[in-house]
Amino acid sequence: MINEQFIPEAVVLANGEYPTAPLPLKILKEAKFVICCDGAANEYIAQGHIPDIIIGDGDSLSSANKERFFSIIHHISDQETNDQTKAVYFLKEKGFHKIAILGATGKREDHTLGNISLLIDYMRSDLEVRTITDYGVFIPAQHTQTFTSQPGQQVSILNFSAKNLKGEGLVYPLSDFTNWWQGTLNEALTNEFTIHCSGDYLVFLAYQI
Amino acid sequence: MINEQFIPEAVVLANGEYPTAPLPLKILKEAKFVICCDGAANEYIAQGHIPDIIIGDGDSLSSANKERFFSIIHHISDQETNDQTKAVYFLKEKGFHKIAILGATGKREDHTLGNISLLIDYMRSDLEVRTITDYGVFIPAQHTQTFTSQPGQQVSILNFSAKNLKGEGLVYPLSDFTNWWQGTLNEALTNEFTIHCSGDYLVFLAYQI
Numbered sequence: 001m002i003n004e005q006f007i008p009e010a011v012v013l014a015n016g017e018y019p020t021a022p023l024p025l026k027i028l029k030e031a032k033f034v035i036c037c038d039g040a041a042n043e044y045i046a047q048g049h050i051p052d053i054i055i056g057d058g059d060s061l062s063s064a065n066k067e068r069f070f071s072i073i074h075h076i077s078d079q080e081t082n083d084q085t086k087a088v089y090f091l092k093e094k095g096f097h098k099i100a101i102l103g104a105t106g107k108r109e110d111h112t113l114g115n116i117s118l119l120i121d122y123m124r125s126d127l128e129v130r131t132i133t134d135y136g137v138f139i140p141a142q143h144t145q146t147f148t149s150q151p152g153q154q155v156s157i158l159n160f161s162a163k164n165l166k167g168e169g170l171v172y173p174l175s176d177f178t179n180w181w182q183g184t185l186n187e188a189l190t191n192e193f194t195i196h197c198s199g200d201y202l203v204f205l206a207y208q209i
Numbered sequence: 210m211i212n213e214q215f216i217p218e219a220v221v222l223a224n225g226e227y228p229t230a231p232l233p234l235k236i237l238k239e240a241k242f243v244i245c246c247d248g249a250a251n252e253y254i255a256q257g258h259i260p261d262i263i264i265g266d267g268d269s270l271s272s273a274n275k276e277r278f279f280s281i282i283h284h285i286s287d288q289e290t291n292d293q294t295k296a297v298y299f300l301k302e303k304g305f306h307k308i309a310i311l312g313a314t315g316k317r318e319d320h321t322l323g324n325i326s327l328l329i330d331y332m333r334s335d336l337e338v339r340t341i342t343d344y345g346v347f348i349p350a351q352h353t354q355t356f357t358s359q360p361g362q363q364v365s366i367l368n369f370s371a372k373n374l375k376g377e378g379l380v381y382p383l384s385d386f387t388n389w390w391q392g393t394l395n396e397a398l399t400n401e402f403t404i405h406c407s408g409d410y411l412v413f414l415a416y417q418i
């Protein structure tokens with residue numbers, strides 16, 4: 001059973017829009033270890049926090065912060081990945097397994113798409129990673145899984161490699177979607193729903209308003 | 210040659226974040242025909258404009274606007290599509306072919322993903338539709354195409370069904386991507402680039418800052 005309760009061992013604050021919704025702000029506040037992508041560090045610091053690590057080339061950091069936080073800035077050269085991924089694999093190397101990503105969406109849409117889809121890769125690297133946005137939670141999943149939900153909760157399913165997709169406890173039927181929109185705007189009927197399939201997919205659970 | 214010049218015959222203003230960047234605002238200002246999804250109509254009207262058509266069930270319209278614009282509100286019942294799609298096909302039925310979609314992103318990320326991916330469906334319906342956001346332009350394309358660009362312009366390619374993907378005039382090589390992020394954060398070398406492939410894909414051209 002996959003449920004909404006998720007207490008991460010570490011938090012990645014990525015370069016998108018700074019969180020404003022109650023859930024991501026609560027996670028950020030209670031986080032035991034926070035790694036900031038450098039575009040996000042200025043704002044995090046301005047809000048009175050101190051990151052444990054800053055990842056990036058430091059280009060987006062103010063010169064005051066660059067100087068003050070010199071010792072915790074890690075520059076990882078890798079043209080093949082983005083800062084979010086560098087942060088996640090940095091945490092993996094340090095032994096963290098359960099990770100929440102905040103600030104991954106908003107701003108440039110291609111960054112949003114990239115950041116969300118990377119959850120599939122993190123899952124394949126045996127990490128338990130979720131993206132928590134101002135509107136809901138993205139959870140990567142594999143094969144048949146049951147999720148806790150609230151009756152009427154909006155659910156979207158994004159198919160990456162899943163075959164024989166079938167839903168149970170959802171308003172609209174699932175099939176082997178070939179376009180992203182086909183799995184969006186579904187709805188949980190009760191306190192749980194099950195996705196039957198073989199392969200990888202993302203579930204988006206929208207917050208109840 | 211596909212270029213950034215795009216003068217639409219009609220504009221769809223969708224339910225995401227109201228545009229703030231110069232290009233979408235210019236397109237909205239110069240539009241000859243504007244169809245608002247109902248969540249966007251209040252703001253459009255508040256800014257001093259009058260929509261030609263409002264699509265939706267009217268739930269998001271203020272009661273003053275519901276009364277004032279009674280005659281141009283079209284309620285299309287179809288559980289299978291969203292308001293953006295209803296607006297696009299309404300325009301198609303009226304003979305419009307070249308359509309710009311604004312306000313399609315921001316807010317709920319699953320809506321953003323759905324709205325963007327629907328461009329592929331509109332293209333398959335023989336429409337010429339683009340989504341213009343605050344950060345760049347999404348263009349659906351099929352098979353080998355050449356695009357105009359600016360040297361250094363950020364380009365992302367999202368693969369829907371394309372095979373044998375190869376790039377020309379881009380910094381990073383293309384391949385038959387299986388995850389969204391793999392085609393993001395590329396860059397044009399000169400004033401044009403070519404995507405060689407067979408099948409459907411989306412190109413995102415970020416505005417030059």
